[in-house]
Amino acid sequence: MGGPADSAPPAGHGESPGASAIGPVHCAPPMPADVDPLERRLLAHPHLLGDIAAAVGGPFHVLFPERVARNVTAFHEAFRAAGVDGFVYFGKKANKAACVARACAESGAGIDVASVGELVAALAQGVRGEDLMVTGPAKSDELLWLAVRHGSTIAIDALDELARLTRICAGHDQISRSTPPTRTGGPTPAGRPARILLRIQPDGSTSRFGLDRAELAQALRSAPAGGPVLLSGFSFHLSGYDATARADLAATLVEHCVRARADGHLADTISIGGGFGVDYLDAGSWTRFRDTSSEKWFHGRAPGQDYYPYHFPVPGAAMLTAVLAHNRLAEALRTNGIRLSIEPGRALLDRAGSSIFRVQGGKTRTAHGEPYDILTVDGTSLSLSEQWFDSEYLPDPVLWPARPGTITASCVGATTCLESDLLSRRRIPLPRRAQVGDLLVYPNTAGYQMDSNESTFHELPLPPKVVVREVDGRPGWSLDATAR
Incomplete structure (x- = not known):
């Protein structure tokens, strides 16, 4: 990433004196989502997500029919x-x-x-x-x-x-x-x-x-x-x-x-x-977030508490x-x-799709004496919906490609001129520091997140939908009819 993400992590990132076993104390605890096996194979593929991103040239949604x-x-x-x-x-x-x-x-x-x-x-x-x-x-x-x-x-x-x-x-x-x-x-x-x-x-x-x-x-x-x-x-x-x-x-x-x-x-x-x-999240992740949520975990103010029940046992x-x-x-x-x-x-x-955004910039800020990154991606929170109901989409995005690194507190902003347009107000403990060109894959967004509030604000194109299917034992892709 230009600027801070291309340089060595500043003091306080990752293994700082104030860091806990699961990440810095000034960011939310990890909340990974369980994903469909086909999506796991897509994330593990060394090139496919990058190839789709290059072909589309902007944010996109993936669907698994x-x-x-x-x-x-x-x-x-x-x-x-x-x-x-x-x-x-x-x-x-x-x-x-x-x-x-x-x-x-x-x-x-x-x-x-x-x-x-x-x-x-x-x-x-x-x-x-x-x-x-x-x-x-x-x-x-x-x-x-x-x-x-x-x-x-x-x-x-x-x-x-x-x-x-x-x-x-x-x-x-x-x-x-x-x-x-x-x-x-x-x-x-x-x-x-x-x-x-x-x-x-x-x-x-x-x-x-x-x-x-x-x-x-x-x-x-x-x-x-x-x-x-x-x-x-x-x-x-x-x-x-x-x-x-x-x-x-x-x-x-x-x-x-x-x-x-x-x-x-x-x-x-x-x-x-x-x-x-x-059921988006395991019981432990949901309970920890719901019972111990802190203002320290969010950039700016925390959203309202009217969250979807992200752990649903039945x-x-x-x-x-x-x-x-x-x-x-x-x-x-x-x-x-x-x-x-x-x-x-x-x-x-459920588990039938994800939303993918490309990191196109970032900067470092400090809160509660600890640094964190503000990433800017090539889409808007209108494509993740939940923010527009004074809430937050809680399953953590996956940073792709996977590389070794140090846990970095990161929130995610949109490529618009609105202060409130953030995909993730939470400071998420990403497993490494994000760089320009990396992809953030928000899992399990097919239900309402992709479509509820789509808009061509700033004349940005709507993210197209990409259909991923197993072809000869490996994932292959095509554009959905709505994107042609």
């Missing part, structure tokens, strides 16, 4: 083990990569979409229309029209949305379009029933989403059996990651289905949304198993012939 397929399979196996008819919809908002949607199509998973763009992108990767769940508030008429045309299930969030959908199905509304009618695939779907779930608002919730008790009763009156919409069942979404709360509310949805059937409705499906946690498909086991929910589903749909996003992307 085979890992997505394995995660889908794990959820399918949890359903089978419980003897439950279940279906997995990938929450597409968690990642826009085409290879993820294709992995879902090939693995027998559907996709949860909330916009025309997401619906079209899912269809383009081979997901069938009947395997789409259309969610989100106040859906546009165009989205509703397309959903009906493709036989997708629509989660109704409000009474006026139900009224608009009913008119579309009955052919009473013509949808305003910016393209000529000859390019829309035909007229409105008059007479074709729409499959719907009614999204309920949990009692006591202040959420802006879903139907409260009075609205639910009115929706049932507005969608009689045999009408232009087909009531397939009910759904909910809960914040947080509580398996018990999901199981209890799912049991309530089963009761709704039983009552709706008495009125002639099909009501054979419930959806409990997502919120299946991901993650993903194991959490689904816990939901199904609570209060014999699986038995209730089997007895009543009800399908359970889920809409995980992050959990299907």
Whole structure:
């Protein structure tokens, strides 16, 4: 690195009198993430990451679609083990990569979409229309029209949305379009029933989403059996990651289905949304950080304490198993012939990708009598998302290539003119001092980190997505369709 990183480490770096066994006292403890075996091989390869970085010419994201397929399979196996008819919809908002949607199509998973763009992108990767769940508030008429045309299930969030959908199905509304009618695939779907779930608002919730008790009763009156919409069942979404709360509310949805059937409705499906946690860090690393976090570990001020639960002891498909086991929910589903749909996003992307930035500068500063490096990389924290929620992405980046050196406290800033734009405010104990041209590989970022806040701020290009697959026993790469 130009300047301090090209010179000998100043006094106080690494083995200073104030250093602990795990690193300098003025930086955070190490928090390494467990990564997918394919990623370990990628990191161990002497040239491949460097070759990709040279070809791309800037920051990039790496994705491992085979890992997505394995995660889908794990959820399918949890359903089978419980003897439950279940279906997995990938929450597409968690990642826009085409290879993820294709992995879902090939693995027998559907996709949860909330916009025309997401619906079209899912269809383009081979997901069938009947395997789409259309969610989100106040859906546009165009989205509703397309959903009906493709036989997708629509989660109704409000009474006026139900009224608009009913008119579309009955052919009473013509949808305003910016393209000529000859390019829309035909007229409105008059007479074709729409499959719907009614999204309920949990009692006591202040959420802006879903139907409260009075609205639910009115929706049932507005969608009689045999009408232009087909009531397939009910759904909910809960914040947080509580398996018990999901199981209890799912049991309530089963009761709704039983009552709706008495009125002639099909009501054979419930959806409990997502919120299946991901285990990023081992218990010891997470506990040490959570219980002993210090202002001394951060450049500037420490972020707020609203961290994602980075150690999640019962993650993903194991959490689904816990939901199904609570209060014999699986038995209730089997007895009543009800399908359970889920809409995980992050959990299907666990260990399915990483974000890579090139070090392009650095300087040394001092805090609490100890020096540390401020690295500048060729991207922004918009590509790591968490900072923009006054939080911090906690799994440590891997410094590539691996070389011997001395532990160096380092935080990571972006290549923008904003003081607050840091990828890592924490002073991370990197295993050696970073130099210009080195890569920082942030692990397990496929779930929301890559896409939630992407922006071409400063007219910087968005990091492209690179697909890494095993080819003849070694990793090979190509650009994702979204990057071409």
